[in-house]
Amino acid sequence: MELKDSIRISFVALRANKARTALTILGIVIGVGAVILMMSLGGGAQNLIVGQMQSLGSENIFIEPGSFDPKAGLDIMSATVEGMTIKTLTLKDMKAIKKDPLVDMTYAMVYGVARAVYRNQDEKITYIGITSEAYEMDDWHAAIGREISDEEIKSMARVATLGHKIAEDLFGEEDPIGKTIRIKKTNFRVIGVMEERGMQMFQNFDEYVYVPVTTAQKLLLGIDHLNAITVRAINDGAVDPLMENIRWILRETHNIYNPEGDLSKDDFKVMSQVEASDMVTQITGVLTAFLSSIAAIALIVGGIGIMNIMLVSVTERTREIGLRKAVGARNKDIMNQFLIESVALTVFGGLIGFMGGAAVSFLASIGLSQALNTDWSFVLPLNAVILAFGVAVIVGLVFGIYPAKKAAKLNPIQALRHE
């Protein structure tokens, strides 16, 4: 029996019961649709974050307090999560690093959350203490007014540049430049408003207030240490040697005896932009796989629905099976016919689910782009497409085999006599 004939027979049978066919494949449609949606959204999120990270420049190196534990792997926030703040990373470290000839630019950072007050306006903000090269390295500048200078950092000046949204919320139509806002009982003079930037890596930069790092340390936080140092190497090729140099510099300034260069003995982490992107890719990949496998449960439920209907179909078509056997169909032919029918059901369901999932993801990408004020791209990973159809075929085979075997085993005489 030719495959073409089998496929044609299946379609005649499936067309005969349109409503039932539609309801039967609904489970598969939902299952495949959900998996496609999860994988597509996961891919979009990954592209967005990695794209934003890479736009910062592949020459960047991040230094954070806390030791690198190879077993933890993904643990980006170990220093704070463990409840113990490591205070060893300081501005002195940055000065030491800056002397390395492979360094192009650096900036240090501390941050905290507080309320900013102007007259009767009161907004929750994230204030970030920075050094002056932050603007240049982030490629994010003041749209009006000016940026914080080296002098102001040295002198612990009480000046601030505001994120676009904070400026609007606090001042409305008013010109903020030269006005005074209060953060934690300290008055700051507004010297600039930043360009609109929007959501990046799930942070809204337009809600940030930049102040000199020294001012933030002493007046707002009462600390001497930093949350992070970002270093830019002079070129791509210098990234790896510079990371190694930084480790040795910090071991010296932190008095760490570590001649073997064992990373777990350090009290800091050094990571390149590329490593950070890889890590994010890994995290989003794990998340996507997790969500997709939950969605895949619907596929199993859908498969059981297919099996149920195929069993009903075998009973209904007992006479047809008997007749086919009488005119020369072998058990194998009958089995193939019913298997092809169930695979045709699941693949057809998979196709609809695929289109549905892709369509929802496409609409979501437009919606998310607007809601988050960011550039969320619609992604349809090739492996999702292959997976969806592969799974549809497998579900059809697995859940079709029992009804198909049952059909093949029917005795032709009893089948022909069946009413």
Added chain:
Amino acid sequence: MIQVKDLKKEYRNDSVVTTALAGVSFDIKEGEFVAIMGPSGSGKSTLMHIMGFLDRPSSGVYKFEGQSIEDLIDNELAYIRNEKMGFVFQFFNLLPRTTVLDNVKLPLIYTKIPKKEKDKRVKEAIKAVGLIPRISHYSNQLSGGEQQRVAIARAVVNHPSVIFADEPTGNLDSKSGQQIMEILQDLNEQGHTIILVTHEKYTSEMAKRVIQFKDGKIISDKTIDHRRLAKDGLVK
């Protein structure tokens, strides 16, 4: 062509044993037109099923063209049914929502002959039963007589050496029944061996030989010298 020797068939239902065939023996030669007659429950349908390789005997010998049923596995039986046997049933057993063309073609989808040859055979078979104008109608749009003619076309499409007809007129009005018998007689004239199962004396008299059954045994086996010809019309 067909050799039956001391053939027995028993059905077991729980511990009750029902005997459908209590040891029958006869031969059928190529080109014969044999009617197997008897009241319902006499075992004639069981015999036809065994002769048509749809069922296996409990004991005894059944040989078709020299091959014994006990030496053949199910797939070989299916192959012989497809190549050498044609079936016509009382209730037609056509595929619903399927055209005349596809119904007649059904046995050919299980063969490996070239497509052109398949198409040619299907056309010939449909032409032989006079249903060319109905070729693309669905089977459920046809009258009973037409449906049985489609079934005959399906039975002959693969050029079988024997045609088994199980009460082919049992579900038809007498005029359609007469048409069906006429076609069967024509096929016999063309050289097909025909084995007809019936309980109607009138129908059996259109065969060349009548084997009478009762309670699973042969009670008579007679050659008809002057058989009725269906095309002479109804004499009932």
